[in-house]
Amino acid sequence: MKSDQPVLEAHHLSKTFSTRSFLGRTTSENRAVDDVSLSLAAGKTYALVGESGSGKSTTGRMLQGLITPTSGHVTVRAADGSTAVQTTARANRDVQMIFQDPYSSLNPRRRIRGILEESLRIVGEKDPSVLRTKVDEALNAVGFSDEHAQRYPHEFSGGQRQRIGIARALVVNPKIIICDEPVSALDVSIQAQILNLLRKLQADLGLAYLFITHDMSVVRYLSHRVGVMYHGRIVEEANTPDLFAAPQHEYTKRLLTSVPIHHPSLRTSAKA
Amino acid sequence: MSNNLLEVIDLRTSFDTERGNVTAVDGVSFSVAPGEVVGVVGESGCGKSVTAESILQLLDPSSTSYSGQILFGGDNLLRLSEDALRKVRGYRISMIFQDPMSALNPVFTIGDQLTEAILAHKRIGKRRARAFAIELLAKTGIPEPESRMRQYPHQLSGGQRQRVMIAMALSCDPELLIADEPTTALDVTTQAQILKLLIELKDEFDAGILFITHDLGVVAEICDRVVVMYLGEVVEYTDVHTLFDNPAHPYTRGLMASTPGIDADPEDDLPIIPGAVPTLHHIPQGCRFAERCALVLPECRQQTIELEVLSDDHASRCIRSAELATGASLSNGGVR
Numbered sequence: 001m002k003s004d005q006p007v008l009e010a011h012h013l014s015k016t017f018s019t020r021s022f023l024g025r026t027t028s029e030n031r032a033v034d035d036v037s038l039s040l041a042a043g044k045t046y047a048l049v050g051e052s053g054s055g056k057s058t059t060g061r062m063l064q065g066l067i068t069p070t071s072g073h074v075t076v077r078a079a080d081g082s083t084a085v086q087t088t089a090r091a092n093r094d095v096q097m098i099f100q101d102p103y104s105s106l107n108p109r110r111r112i113r114g115i116l117e118e119s120l121r122i123v124g125e126k127d128p129s130v131l132r133t134k135v136d137e138a139l140n141a142v143g144f145s146d147e148h149a150q151r152y153p154h155e156f157s158g159g160q161r162q163r164i165g166i167a168r169a170l171v172v173n174p175k176i177i178i179c180d181e182p183v184s185a186l187d188v189s190i191q192a193q194i195l196n197l198l199r200k201l202q203a204d205l206g207l208a209y210l211f212i213t214h215d216m217s218v219v220r221y222l223s224h225r226v227g228v229m230y231h232g233r234i235v236e237e238a239n240t241p242d243l244f245a246a247p248q249h250e251y252t253k254r255l256l257t258s259v260p261i262h263h264p265s266l267r268t269s270a271k272a
Numbered sequence: 273m274s275n276n277l278l279e280v281i282d283l284r285t286s287f288d289t290e291r292g293n294v295t296a297v298d299g300v301s302f303s304v305a306p307g308e309v310v311g312v313v314g315e316s317g318c319g320k321s322v323t324a325e326s327i328l329q330l331l332d333p334s335s336t337s338y339s340g341q342i343l344f345g346g347d348n349l350l351r352l353s354e355d356a357l358r359k360v361r362g363y364r365i366s367m368i369f370q371d372p373m374s375a376l377n378p379v380f381t382i383g384d385q386l387t388e389a390i391l392a393h394k395r396i397g398k399r400r401a402r403a404f405a406i407e408l409l410a411k412t413g414i415p416e417p418e419s420r421m422r423q424y425p426h427q428l429s430g431g432q433r434q435r436v437m438i439a440m441a442l443s444c445d446p447e448l449l450i451a452d453e454p455t456t457a458l459d460v461t462t463q464a465q466i467l468k469l470l471i472e473l474k475d476e477f478d479a480g481i482l483f484i485t486h487d488l489g490v491v492a493e494i495c496d497r498v499v500v501m502y503l504g505e506v507v508e509y510t511d512v513h514t515l516f517d518n519p520a521h522p523y524t525r526g527l528m529a530s531t532p533g534i535d536a537d538p539e540d541d542l543p544i545i546p547g548a549v550p551t552l553h554h555i556p557q558g559c560r561f562a563e564r565c566a567l568v569l570p571e572c573r574q575q576t577i578e579l580e581v582l583s584d585d586h587a588s589r590c591i592r593s594a595e596l597a598t599g600a601s602l603s604n605g606g607v608r
Contacts, residue, residue, distance in 0.1 A: 051459040051461060052430070052459055053429075157548045159548060160548075187316055187486055188315075188487075188488070188530050188531050189526060189527065189544060189545035190315075190548060191530070192530035192542040192543065192544040192545075193544045195532070195542055196542055196544065199541070200541075216460065217531065217532045217533065218532060220532070220538075221532035221538055221542070222532075254461055255460065255461060258460040258464035259460055259489070260460075260463075260464075260487065260489025260492060261492045261493055262488075262489060262492060262533045263492055263516050264491075264492045264513055264516055265513065265516075266492070267492075267493065
């Protein structure tokens with residue numbers, strides 16, 4: 001596989017949600033995502049930023065195959081260089097997802113080993129010894145041992161649960177991970193642990209990340225390219241340093257001036 | 273008595289739990305002057321919210337006990353009767369919360385709820401209360417306040433709901449506003465607007481604000497003084513400039529370092545605070561932060577660490593505070 005070829009491409013994705021009345025008539029239509037195209041490269045992070053309701057999570061879910069686009073399609077490049085075109089919701093082991101809330105995204109009634117094995121079974125893995133080795137490898141990659149595999153989610157703190165969420169994504173050897181606000185619910189000290197882990201995994205495994213976030217300091221630190229979403233569209237896309245140095249779109253400018261200052265001496269009374 | 277609006281002295285709040293009694297707030301003291309914004313900072317589980325809720329005694333009375341003093345307007349709030357306390361809550365001290373959706377009643381309109389709050393506190397007629405509600409909404413910058421009055425909470429965005437909560441909190445001209453993570457659930461652009469609004473309103477009403485947050489960026493934006501909490505204790509307090517220029521506690525320094533700033537080099541790992549906040553059932557001996565501290569010395573675990581006063585308005589609960597406050601870069605020679 002050539003390294004400069006994108007591992008995932010989204011072509012003109014749109015998603016319209018319609019609200020229906022009691023009798024099934026469409027009463028209103030909401031265009032959540034409107035003609036979004038983007039591409040992800042191996043070993044790189046693409047950050048998708050924007051306010052709540054701008055369509056970033058819906059875009060992430062279409063890329064992962066959780067929801068079917070109203071129009072447009074996604075192509076995922078397989079290891080042998082062939083591309084799979086995806087137009088409907090469908091599980092793809094190459095594309096995995098990490099969710100924002102590590103409390104509600106793990107089944108509370110299953111042990112960690114069971115949660116990770118389920119991911120493997122979904123993609124067709126049945127051999128018990130393979131299941132065991134793969135789960136051990138994934139837990140090891142996020143800093144857990146065999147002893148942790150026997151415990152239940154409630155026995156872990158928020159940061160630890162997010163590691164389990166990462167292990168669950170890693171266990172099927174994906175090439176692309178969609179990270180939907182993976183650190184927003186965590187304290188800063190724990191957030192730093194998770195960000196460091198994600199960067200290490202990217203360097204070790206050559207993963208492509210789509211990083212959905214509203215935290216511009218995380219964007220600057222972690223991403224190579226940024227897409228800014230506003231009302232369902234990508235209104236600006238640039239390499240990360242360029243976006244911060246010279247934002248073009250009005251909304252991007254507003255977003256950047258809204259980021260809290262990092263020292264009280266930078267306060268201005270005229271700050272909008 | 274000093275001219276402080278609120279003075280919390282040696283506050284202790286403990287809960288009865290299934291696994292025994294735990295002390296969530298352990299000997300916390302601080303004060304808020306009129307017109308001042310005091311930030312309470314720390315990770316989840318450090319006792320910030322319990323401190324805020326203890327001031328108005330909002331926690332379940334059957335399992336919570338308080339000790340110490342909370343002096344407000346010449347009274348110790350912890351000694352007041354339930355009736356007297358009700359005349360403080362919402363009248364003289366108001367509170368806004370992180371999640372405005374769960375603090376608003378979904379089956380009543382914004383107008384009903386705001387008017388009800390005003391009628392509960394002011395001796396005015398319904399019509400005047402309604403006019404006053406519209407005026408308050410306008411003051412918080414909500415567009416078309418009259419039509420908002422007829423809407424239900426689910427029809428508003430998160431930022432607008434928080435503005436409604438602020439309007440409600442201001443309806444009785446409180447002397448003190450307690451804001452518990454009021455912008456954490458909001459987008460950054462909305463957060464910036466709400467912070468700006470709080471500052472404007474504070475200046476207009478000359479109220480004090482106690483601002484609970486985990487976000488040091490927010491602290492840098494609006495706080496005058498800061499109290500840093502760790503596992504139920506105050507570990508450092510000072511004015512906001514000293515906090516950012518010369519943090520004297522390793523925990524404060526760790527929080528600052530692990531926030532990716534503009535100078536963070538994307539080639540380097542972020543500095544971390546290893547581990548997580550222990551639970552209240554497992555409070556370590558000696559310094560409570562020692563387990564996670566990069567500068568720990570053997571003596572840190574052998575004694576109870578007291579707050580060490582470094583200057584007029586700066587204290588830190590660390591035996592190495594004096595060295596740290598000079599800005600020196602220290603190590604512990606590899607001790608763990």
